[in-house]
Amino acid sequence: MRQTKQPCVYILASQPYGTLYIGVTSNLIQRLCQHRDKLTPGYTSKYAVYRLVQFEMFDGMNSTITREKQLKNWHRPWKINLIESENPQWIDLAVNLGLPPISD
Known part of the structure; x- marks a missing residue:
């Protein structure tokens, strides 16, 4: 099955309120x-x-x-507010996209 490209900005976290990473991709699942x-x-x-x-x-x-680039220039509290506005429990959204949960 061929995947179509869909540009995306994503934020990863090590844990709730932990280390954050902002990236860009055209294939979120693969990335x-x-x-x-x-x-x-x-x-x-x-x-x-x-x-x-x-x-x-x-x-x-x-x-x-x-x-x-905009998000990378934001202050950390702004990034946290963005995350919590849509994902207040800091759940791993990748599970909803079909990936297995991360083993801790």
């Missing part, structure tokens, strides 16, 4: 699997940041990258 399988060494694997707590879909990559 989440890469993070969780530690296929790309770096920030997320170093700090165990794998819980999908917020994401926004866009029509084009330019607007997606603009939003990513």
Whole structure:
């Protein structure tokens, strides 16, 4: 089955109120699997940041990258408010997208 590209900005967290990571992708499920399988060494694997707590879909990559840059420039409390406005329990949204829960 062929997946269509859907530009997306996403926020990962290590735990509620933990370390945050903001990224951009055109294939959210694939990118989440890469993070969780530690296929790309770096920030997320170093700090165990794998819980999908917020994401926004866009029509084009330019607007997606603009939003990513905006979010990365926000103060931490603003990012937390954004997450909690849609996901107050900080649940792993990836489970709703078909990925298995993260084993702690």
